[in-house]
Amino acid sequence: MQSDKLIMVGERLVKKYGTRNPFEIAECLGIIVKECPDFGPLKGMYTIIKRNRFILLNDTLDDDMKRIVCAHEIGHDQLHRDIVKRGVMKEFTLYDMKSKPEYEANIVCSEILLDTEEVLTHIYEDHYTAEEIAQIMHTDINLVVLKVAHLSALGYGLNRQDYKSDFLK
Structure with a gap:
């Protein structure tokens, strides 16, 4: 899809x-x-x-x-x-x-x-890292990084970050 x-x-x-x-x-x-x-x-x-x-x-x-x-x-x-x-x-x-x-x-x-506008506000206005966004939004850093990567792929001017695909093992 x-x-x-x-x-x-x-x-x-x-x-x-x-x-x-x-x-x-x-x-x-x-x-x-x-x-x-x-x-x-x-x-x-x-x-x-x-x-x-x-x-x-x-x-x-x-x-x-x-x-x-x-x-x-x-x-x-x-x-x-x-x-x-x-x-x-x-x-x-x-x-x-x-x-x-x-x-x-x-x-x-x-x-x-993860609300897109809230994530973008934390990135552009607050200048938070993925780790800080994850803490604020009570989620996992890897989910934030995935969201940022997906927003980047959709044309937002964001830097992609690495995440661990095996962190839950």
């Missing part, structure tokens, strides 16, 4: 439901979100069981990471239900840029959680 269409998926959800809270968005979409023990290294997963849509989150994640994983799984719900019907989508590592479905879900996640 093209980048501008991915952005529209996240923006549409935020506008329609009037929130950037992925748990509220999931509820509005009819997705059941559950925290599960004993997930080991698994961060979360999205599945459909008997036409019921579920996001299952590792209960050992901190609140900020639960928000990120939930928003990422909403991306799969909106974009990849056909893939999920063939099997569960499990998240051991976020920010996997080698997998097209994972990249697409990450872009939707960044659009749900």
Whole structure:
């Protein structure tokens, strides 16, 4: 899917439901979100069981990471239900840029959680680094870097930054 269409998926959800809270968005979409023990290294997963849509989150994640994983799984719900019907989508590592479905879900996640205007204000007016923006916006630096890279690809005059694709392993 093209980048501008991915952005529209996240923006549409935020506008329609009037929130950037992925748990509220999931509820509005009819997705059941559950925290599960004993997930080991698994961060979360999205599945459909008997036409019921579920996001299952590792209960050992901190609140900020639960928000990120939930928003990422909403991306799969909106974009990849056909893939999920063939099997569960499990998240051991976020920010996997080698997998097209994972990249697409990450872009939707960044659009749900990170307001573009707020990010641009922090960059242009406040002159904050990606790390400072992540702290202020209660998110992960890698999600901020992904958002900046995506904005750069869309024509904003921003410097791309490196991020670790394996930081959650």
